Amino acid sequence: MRKNGDSIAMAPGLKAVKFSRDWITRPFFAIVLGAAMVFAIFKGKPYLEIVAAVAALLAGREWHRLVGKGRFAAEYVTAAAMVSLSLGAFILWPRDQLLPLMILGTGAVAVYTVGLLRRNRPLWHAGGVLYLGLPSLAIIALHDYTPHGEWVLIGLFLIVWATDTGALVCGNLIGGPKLAPVLSPNKTWAGFVGGMISAAIAEAVFLVVLKTIVLNGRADWDLAAVGAAFGGSMAVIAHLGDLFESWAKRRFHVKDSGSMIPGHGGVLDRIDSTLATLVALAALVLLLKFDPLFGVFS
Incomplete structure (x- = not known):
């Protein structure tokens, strides 16, 4: 990488990164809102x-x-x-x-x-x-x-937050082919895959930490594997929720649903992925008796 005037020449395949005020406002308000959500859950x-x-x-x-x-x-x-x-x-x-x-x-x-x-x-x-x-x-x-419902929700929100963060970082750094330009012109396959990988890692780490540190159990790498698979799968649903809201905004010719949350846009822009994953997980847990903690407390 070398400087060329005010721009930065990047290695092939990477996009030039430009500083944005959103780098500060987006994580700040994400942390504040996330802390409020964790407080309410517990x-x-x-x-x-x-x-x-x-x-x-x-x-x-x-x-x-x-x-x-x-x-x-x-x-x-x-x-x-x-x-x-x-x-x-x-x-x-x-x-x-x-x-x-x-x-x-x-x-x-x-x-x-x-x-x-x-x-x-x-x-x-x-x-x-x-x-x-x-x-x-x-x-x-x-x-x-749900048994241990507070931890089920913490795991779900970690998946959603990791998906959004991974998609944002990989999409901005790598760019590349568009995911679904008809639904959303800015989403890329790099962001899609990056979000899935981030969610898989986040859920695997969450389950292992929950069992070994919070519950004083023994590290279980099979637990990490199933957690990664679950996290990656839920990330797909999170992406679909994001795409649906993006399509609705494009359908009605609106860029953001609002401007209430600096760095994020509207409330709907912030929770679009969460809406889809909550309904999907509730159906799995309450109707199919699925255990999203994979027996951590047993």
């Missing part, structure tokens, strides 16, 4: 429900504004009320696992009706209720109805 009720509700309401406003193009107040207020009621049901009636889903389904129908009457993209608005409401319920269900 504190449990009602902190986790509050964090889930706030994230859903803020992201919901961005979603309905995105698809409504300035006409979204009625749909958003209806959706926000029903998502809040659904999460509230978890606090008031924790043993009734169907009631929150029933409230959420009713909310989707209600928002569809409002959008239909206003001729304002009813399917998109109603879909937003499920798009944000289901992950909000999933994070509470994984915490409350």
Whole structure:
């Protein structure tokens, strides 16, 4: 590598790296938000429900504004009320696992009706209720109805954060062929693979550390192998969640869903990968009885 004026000549296959203020703001706010999420996970009720509700309401406003193009107040207020009621049901009636889903389904129908009457993209608005409401319920269900749910969620968030970080670093440094230019013009195969590798490493290290240090157990390299496979697989789902939101923004000609989080864009931009992985993991754990900790506590 050699300097050439103000630019930096890189080795073949690497992109020139330019300093950006996002190098400071992005990790700073990621750490702050991550710390708040970890605090809520270990504190449990009602902190986790509050964090889930706030994230859903803020992201919901961005979603309905995105698809409504300035006409979204009625749909958003209806959706926000029903998502809040659904999460509230978890606090008031924790043993009734169907009631929150029933409230959420009713909310989707209600928002569809409002959008239909206003001729304002009813399917998109109603879909937003499920798009944000289901992950909000999933994070509470994984915490409350899964053995050692707090560690399950910590592992999942480590996967998502590692995927996003690996994809960002490898995508910016390596570049190369586009992953899905029709869905998102900036995603690359280098970022996709880099995110998977980062998530695999993060989950493998997490499980080994959890067993050896937190639980004073013996190092198990088979555990690291299955953790890496699980982390890489969940990274694919995280990428798909990111691609879906990118496609929605491109569909409605918007670059970012918002600007609330410096260095990240909107709340929806920050949690798009998390939304998909929460629903996928909840289905695996609650319906198929999958153990994402692979017997670490047994």
